[in-house]
Amino acid sequence: MKTVTYSKNVFIPLTTVCANNCTYCHFKEAVSEAKIMSMDEIQDILQKAKEAGCKEVLFTCGTKPEQVSDFKKKLQQKTGFDSWISFVIAACQEALKQGLLPHSNIGVVEKDELKELANYNASLGLMLETTADLKAHTHSPTKTFEVRRDFIAAAGELKIPFTSGLLLGIGESRQDRIASLEELKKLFQQYGHLQEVILQPVDPPSNSHLFTPKVEVLIDTLQLANEILAEDIAVQVPPNLVDLEEIPVELIDDLGGVSTLTPDYINPDHQWPKIKELKNLFPEVEFQERLPIYSQYLNQKWIRKSVWDCLQSEGWLDEYRAKRDFSKS
Numbered sequence: 639m640k641t642v643t644y645s646k647n648v649f650i651p652l653t654t655v656c657a658n659n660c661t662y663c664h665f666k667e668a669v670s671e672a673k674i675m676s677m678d679e680i681q682d683i684l685q686k687a688k689e690a691g692c693k694e695v696l697f698t699c700g701t702k703p704e705q706v707s708d709f710k711k712k713l714q715q716k717t718g719f720d721s722w723i724s725f726v727i728a729a730c731q732e733a734l735k736q737g738l739l740p741h742s743n744i745g746v747v748e749k750d751e752l753k754e755l756a757n758y759n760a761s762l763g764l765m766l767e768t769t770a771d772l773k774a775h776t777h778s779p780t781k782t783f784e785v786r787r788d789f790i791a792a793a794g795e796l797k798i799p800f801t802s803g804l805l806l807g808i809g810e811s812r813q814d815r816i817a818s819l820e821e822l823k824k825l826f827q828q829y830g831h832l833q834e835v836i837l838q839p840v841d842p843p844s845n846s847h848l849f850t851p852k853v854e855v856l857i858d859t860l861q862l863a864n865e866i867l868a869e870d871i872a873v874q875v876p877p878n879l880v881d882l883e884e885i886p887v888e889l890i891d892d893l894g895g896v897s898t899l900t901p902d903y904i905n906p907d908h909q910w911p912k913i914k915e916l917k918n919l920f921p922e923v924e925f926q927e928r929l930p931i932y933s934q935y936l937n938q939k940w941i942r943k944s945v946w947d948c949l950q951s952e953g954w955l956d957e958y959r960a961k962r963d964f965s966k967s
């Protein structure tokens with residue numbers, strides 16, 4: 639029986655401020671209108687997430703918000719913190735205190751910040767998006783291939799279990815998608831840290847020059863991903879952006895984080911399906927919950943002390959070490 643995994647998570651968008659300007663963005667807001675979450679708001683969501691049985695907290699935000707003028711002043715006023723990374727780390731520590739595992743995807747940060755962040759996260763993520771130099775990224779300095787490849791490599795050097803992926807339909811060609819998958823494979827072969835690769839169709843705003851790609855493009859890229867990526871990397875599609883009934887389920891290993899509490903703030907028009915509904919739709923598939931750190935990384939080579947302690951106190955270490963997270967058949 640085919641196994642498809644998912645993580646029961648809660649989605650916390652720490653701020654909508656971002657120094658980049660991608661043409662397909664739904665998320666970014668100007669500092670004057672933007673949201674910065676307070677620690678009280680975060681604690682409230684964490685508590686509800688724990689009560690609802692979530693295990694993962696996905697922390698996201700715009701890239702390098704501290705580079706946007708007036709952000710630091712607003713951060714200080716709202717949270718009392720002077721440093722953005724210190725605030726993110728404090729939020730991760732709160733999650734661990736509540737018995738939840740942080741997975742942060744907060745854009746490109748400095749290497750010393752990455753190192754510190756790793757101490758309080760079960761895993762981290764950054765989409766490669768593409769190897770191509772595209773118009774959609776003209777005003778997004780951290781979206782060049784070199785910057786993102788080097789960041790994913792830095793995470794590998796630091797032994798951080800990692801999530802990456804491709805964004806489909808942002809102006810890239812099929813050849814670019816092949817090149818992107820091959821780059822991710824190279825990074826995995828060098829460092830062994832890529833636990834999953836997401837294939838995410840873009841959902842551009844209505845005034846964008848971009849369109850969500852046809853399902854044929856996704857199926858083709860899924861086939862390429864299954865051919866190119868090593869057996870040990872899970873191929874993931876987001877079930878709120880993709881109609882799973884339109885694609886061969888044998889090409890999918892994982893659905894990523896599925897939140898029962900919070901919306902997908904990055905793609906606000908697309909709510910997650912309920913796992914119960916998916917089970918009814920696909921009786922031939924076993925949908926299996928996993929942690930934000932895959933079972934093959936559940937050892938002290940890949941996990942820092944505070945995450946290890948959380949895993950142990952929740953009893954998840956033994957439970958999930960005994961499972962194989964995904965199967966390719």
Ligand code: SF4
Binds near residue numbers: 656657663664
């Ligand atoms: S980096 Fe993310 S949040 Fe920032 S503009 Fe691009 S898509 Fe939007």
